[in-house]
Amino acid sequence: MKHEERRILVVEDEPKLAAVLCDYLHAAGYVCEWLADGREALQRVQDSSQAKPAAMLLDLMLPGLDGLEVCRGVRLLSDLPIVIISARVDELDRLLGLELGADDYVCKPFSPREVVARVRALLRRADGRLTPAGQQGPAQPLIGGFTVDEAGQRLAWEGQVLHLTPVEFKLLRLLLSQPGRVFERSQLLDAIHEDFRDVSDRVVDSHVKNIRRKLAALQPPQDCISAVYGVGYRFDPAAIA
Incomplete structure (x- = not known):
């Protein structure tokens, strides 16, 4: 457009x-x-x-x-x-x-x-969440029942679409890309704000809180993002229901 x-x-x-x-x-x-x-x-x-x-x-x-x-x-x-x-x-x-x-x-x-x-x-x-025709692209399987449509920038769990903002999609997609890895807040911040603006690491906490709320709304609810005190966050595949 x-x-x-x-x-x-x-x-x-x-x-x-x-x-x-x-x-x-x-x-x-x-x-x-x-x-x-x-x-x-x-x-x-x-x-x-x-x-x-x-x-x-x-x-x-x-x-x-x-x-x-x-x-x-x-x-x-x-x-x-x-x-x-x-x-x-x-x-x-x-x-x-x-x-x-x-x-x-x-x-x-x-x-x-x-x-x-x-x-x-x-x-x-x-x-990035829209294919050229404005239609959903092919969903690729990820760990723990998650799927991703890279072209359409959509994530779903067991067929339930997560209605994420562009920043939330980018953040959750990164965590899903390396299950079990602990990402520092600064690394996550750099990933979601590519212009490296001077903002607080706590911005990441706010976005993660939103993602967790949307994961909790799934049926059954999922709690698969773990906080590592003083460091950052990781996707925990063992927590998938």
């Missing part, structure tokens, strides 16, 4: 900042849609009669509905890529946003070029 066909939903209540973001997104070849109210943003994602956005830039301090609640609501509906943009720089806010399903977090003040670069990278990862 060409850039000009990709719609970015900008949810920001500061008109000047929203205008700057939209200008840069337009210049990069994207269609930009601006909303200033959190409740309206959630309703927009729920509305199947309108063109589906390719990604969302989401402020946290919004009228109508807090950005974190918007993120939570969107994640109940879809795996729409979400980049949080906020002046709330506290690490707890960042981690909470990621735990609710956001894919990335940018703190204000920021470079609009950086935001566009983050969007482009996120969409590139999301595009």
Whole structure:
């Protein structure tokens, strides 16, 4: 899909900042849609009669509905890529946003070029989940009943599809690639953020928490990601039910 066909939903209540973001997104070849109210943003994602956005830039301090609640609501509906943009720089806010399903977090003040670069990278990862025809590719068996569609970037266990964000897919796929190996948090962080940005290792913990929650929703629930205190995580095939 060409850039000009990709719609970015900008949810920001500061008109000047929203205008700057939209200008840069337009210049990069994207269609930009601006909303200033959190409740309206959630309703927009729920509305199947309108063109589906390719990604969302989401402020946290919004009228109508807090950005974190918007993120939570969107994640109940879809795996729409979400980049949080906020002046709330506290690490707890960042981690909470990621735990609710956001894919990335940018703190204000920021470079609009950086935001566009983050969007482009996120969409590139999301595009990897689609075959050229938009159909599911052949599933390849992995250990413990897991299968992977590499072209479509989909993971499933015993036929049950895990609805993962692009970052979550990348993280779980890496753990599955070497069962029993302990990956340090820094190694996992480098794998999910190829631009080597300066972010806390605790970001990995947030993504793993999301993956564990989705594994726990399987029937029967699976608890196959083990934490190694002070080091990182490993996929534990012996824990597969």
